[in-house]
Amino acid sequence: MTQSNAMTLALDAMGGDSAPDIVIDGAALALKAHPELNFLIFGDEKQINPLLNSYAKLKAVTSVIHTDEKVESDEKPSIALRKSKQTSMRLAIDAVKDGRAQGVVSAGNTGALMAIAKIVLRTLPGISRPAIAGIIPNRKRIAVMLDLGANVECNANHLTEFAIMGDAFARSVLHRDNPSVALLNIGSEEMKGHEEIRDAAAMLRKNKDINFSGYIEGNGLLNDEIDVVVADGFTGNIALKTMEGTARFIYKVVSESAKSNILRKTCAMLSYPLLRSTVKDVKEKADPRRYNGAMFLGLNGIVIKTHGGTDAVGFKYAIDEAYELVVNNVNDKIVEELAKSEPKEAANSDAAPSEREVS
Amino acid sequence: MTQSNAMTLALDAMGGDSAPDIVIDGAALALKAHPELNFLIFGDEKQINPLLNSYAKLKAVTSVIHTDEKVESDEKPSIALRKSKQTSMRLAIDAVKDGRAQGVVSAGNTGALMAIAKIVLRTLPGISRPAIAGIIPNRKRIAVMLDLGANVECNANHLTEFAIMGDAFARSVLHRDNPSVALLNIGSEEMKGHEEIRDAAAMLRKNKDINFSGYIEGNGLLNDEIDVVVADGFTGNIALKTMEGTARFIYKVVSESAKSNILRKTCAMLSYPLLRSTVKDVKEKADPRRYNGAMFLGLNGIVIKTHGGTDAVGFKYAIDEAYELVVNNVNDKIVEELAKSEPKEAANSDAAPSEREVS
Numbered sequence: 057m058t059q060s061n062a063m064t065l066a067l068d069a070m071g072g073d074s075a076p077d078i079v080i081d082g083a084a085l086a087l088k089a090h091p092e093l094n095f096l097i098f099g100d101e102k103q104i105n106p107l108l109n110s111y112a113k114l115k116a117v118t119s120v121i122h123t124d125e126k127v128e129s130d131e132k133p134s135i136a137l138r139k140s141k142q143t144s145m146r147l148a149i150d151a152v153k154d155g156r157a158q159g160v161v162s163a164g165n166t167g168a169l170m171a172i173a174k175i176v177l178r179t180l181p182g183i184s185r186p187a188i189a190g191i192i193p194n195r196k197r198i199a200v201m202l203d204l205g206a207n208v209e210c211n212a213n214h215l216t217e218f219a220i221m222g223d224a225f226a227r228s229v230l231h232r233d234n235p236s237v238a239l240l241n242i243g244s245e246e247m248k249g250h251e252e253i254r255d256a257a258a259m260l261r262k263n264k265d266i267n268f269s270g271y272i273e274g275n276g277l278l279n280d281e282i283d284v285v286v287a288d289g290f291t292g293n294i295a296l297k298t299m300e301g302t303a304r305f306i307y308k309v310v311s312e313s314a315k316s317n318i319l320r321k322t323c324a325m326l327s328y329p330l331l332r333s334t335v336k337d338v339k340e341k342a343d344p345r346r347y348n349g350a351m352f353l354g355l356n357g358i359v360i361k362t363h364g365g366t367d368a369v370g371f372k373y374a375i376d377e378a379y380e381l382v383v384n385n386v387n388d389k390i391v392e393e394l395a396k397s398e399p400k401e402a403a404n405s406d407a408a409p410s411e412r413e414v415s
Numbered sequence: 416m417t418q419s420n421a422m423t424l425a426l427d428a429m430g431g432d433s434a435p436d437i438v439i440d441g442a443a444l445a446l447k448a449h450p451e452l453n454f455l456i457f458g459d460e461k462q463i464n465p466l467l468n469s470y471a472k473l474k475a476v477t478s479v480i481h482t483d484e485k486v487e488s489d490e491k492p493s494i495a496l497r498k499s500k501q502t503s504m505r506l507a508i509d510a511v512k513d514g515r516a517q518g519v520v521s522a523g524n525t526g527a528l529m530a531i532a533k534i535v536l537r538t539l540p541g542i543s544r545p546a547i548a549g550i551i552p553n554r555k556r557i558a559v560m561l562d563l564g565a566n567v568e569c570n571a572n573h574l575t576e577f578a579i580m581g582d583a584f585a586r587s588v589l590h591r592d593n594p595s596v597a598l599l600n601i602g603s604e605e606m607k608g609h610e611e612i613r614d615a616a617a618m619l620r621k622n623k624d625i626n627f628s629g630y631i632e633g634n635g636l637l638n639d640e641i642d643v644v645v646a647d648g649f650t651g652n653i654a655l656k657t658m659e660g661t662a663r664f665i666y667k668v669v670s671e672s673a674k675s676n677i678l679r680k681t682c683a684m685l686s687y688p689l690l691r692s693t694v695k696d697v698k699e700k701a702d703p704r705r706y707n708g709a710m711f712l713g714l715n716g717i718v719i720k721t722h723g724g725t726d727a728v729g730f731k732y733a734i735d736e737a738y739e740l741v742v743n744n745v746n747d748k749i750v751e752e753l754a755k756s757e758p759k760e761a762a763n764s765d766a767a768p769s770e771r772e773v774s
Binding site: 193194205208209240242249250273274275276277278279289290291293294295296297298299300301302303304305306308 | 552553564567568599601608609632633634635636637638648649650652653654655656657658659660661662663664665667
């Protein structure tokens with residue numbers, strides 16, 4: 057931590073489709089919300105400095121660290137990892153490692169960010185694999201869901217660790233007492249699903265510090281009252297993207313339907329503002345863009361990845377998330393929760409990512 | 416096939432929450448749409464006969480086969496399989512086995528229906544495991560998706576068989592030429608996802624009779640132009656239920672939003688009919704209840720399972736589906752497509768369901 061209440065975040069200025077513009081604009085927006093922020097911004101100073109000139113306040117709390125190199129959006133993580141150590145992404149992560157920043161935000165290549173963060177920051181003690189966590193809306197307002205794609209193959213130990221990390225997140229960042237934790241599965245009966253899910257359920261049932269509420273099905277994700285949803289990275293990614301796609305499909309059908317009928321067209325002209333504001337409400341409540349940043353949990357440092365196609369507002373939300381995770385000491389909470397759980401063998405044993413995981 | 420164009424379907428009158436009423440009402444609706452249908456209805460004649468008295472035409476083409484026994488909705492498939500051979504579900508499937516009916520429809524216990532159908536009907540030559548298929552809406556109007564939950568663990572051979580069955584279904588029932596087939600995965604790159612998916616992709620790329628278009632992601636399910644989506648039963652079930660749940664969540668948010676604001680409330684009173692008809696449009700296009708029946712593909716006989724909570728209209732849709740599958744000879748097409756594919760070792764080798772699969 058830096059002196060007083062100040063907090064420094066490292067930004068990868070060169071990641072994302074509209075970098076560096078959205079990064080600088082997003083940082084300016086975030087600074088309005090959190091005046092105690094300082095920034096280390098990594099990337100091409102010839103592009104960054106002119107943008108900073110529009111924001112006097114931001115410029116005053118920002119150091120630009122120049123580099124010509126960046127990770128390409130379609131680069132294989134294994135390549136990104138091995139090539140230069142001078143990419144804006146790598147340098148931004150290094151700043152967290154060195155303690156110059158408390159967290160890093162990037163809109164760049166997800167696989168590369170995870171691979172580099174794993175190697176540079178390493179996992180928290182007791183965590184064998186970091187997970188990608190995200191926020192989903194539900195009947196209890198919002199819940200945290202993990203893993204969303206970092207770990208395609210997971211065993212029961214990994215799922216249990218994800219549950220503990222999600223529990224710590226819900227307590228510290230969402231401020232939930234005794235958060236309910238569920239495993240994503242294809243039925244509510246004990247015998248359903250993959251063996252590793254059933255084994256994880258058995259482990260979580262025994263864990264007195266976790267309020268384990270059993271299995272949640274796909275149709276419960278947005279409709280049940282739950283605080284933490286746990287899945288392997290493959291299943292979590294399929295479910296998250298299916299939610300996004302279904303929402304997009306429905307908006308499209310709604311707007312096409314309102315245009316397709318003469319009577320309705322007339323009626324729509326009169327009530328279009330209603331439909332618009334309703335859809336906006338839904339988007340605000342349901343659209344995952346509202347919770348733009350995917351959070352990498354389980355690392356020695358806060359890492360937030362936002363969509364490559366995000367705009368400045370989306371990047372601002374991602375900075376907000378980094379801020380929240382730092383302020384609420386989520387990592388201390390994870391370590392504390394893990395310490396309460398039974399000692400695990402094999403923790404950290406597969407911390408080093410294999411070729412396959414990062415390819 | 417029975418004489419002329421007549422077709423006989425076996426109905427399990429005792430499966431589902433509102434049986435046998437919805438079964439008889441549904442059959443009466445289906446008969447209006449397809450006057451060439453005959454029915455064998457299995458269940459408690461004391462309940463069925465009074466219902467049939469309301470429908471003279473249906474009664475004339477129906478034989479009621481009495482039994483006092485039925486499979487309970489919460490019964491373990493392994494128990495349902497072993498206990499009486501006199502349940503309405505078992506007798507209805509036996510009628511297909513004996514050639515007295517061309518297909519069977521049940522709103523009963525899914526696991527029991529699959530377990531009994533596998534044992535009684537056996538798989539088609541060349542198919543090692545039957546799959547549950549369903550219809551989803553998309554940019555190409557509709558697509559078929561399988562497996563939706565019959566097979567939690569699948570290898571590359573199983574996925575390839577599902578692809579061939581889906582292809583045959585799209586050709587024969589959806590009348591698509593050269594249907595496009597995709598594997599559900601977490602990215603579009605060749606190296607993504609589980610090994611069995613990558614191996615299945617390699618097998619499908621080599622298969623000249625399949626128009627394999629690579630991987631589809633969760634957000635593409637309802638938004639891409641594809642004819643056949645292939646997944647293992649775990650992933651397919653998660654994705655299907657997530658679509659259902661997301662649609663339900665959005666309808667709820669839309670209707671709550673329209674009620675939550677005074678200005679909007681007034682406006683809503685004026686335009687409620689618009690909103691209502693729009694939501695109805697969306698439901699008709701997106702709601703999986705429209706395509707109520709889950710189709711068991713890969714068996715020597717047509718088996719349709721509809722939701723336990725379905726109403727008469729839903730049951731009617733399920734009968735429609737059985738009718739379509741029989742009329743379009745989907746099973747002949749599957750056998751034909753399989754014969755074109757390379758000869759497989761190990762086909763039928765795991766046709767007998769294990770304890771785990773049916774529990």
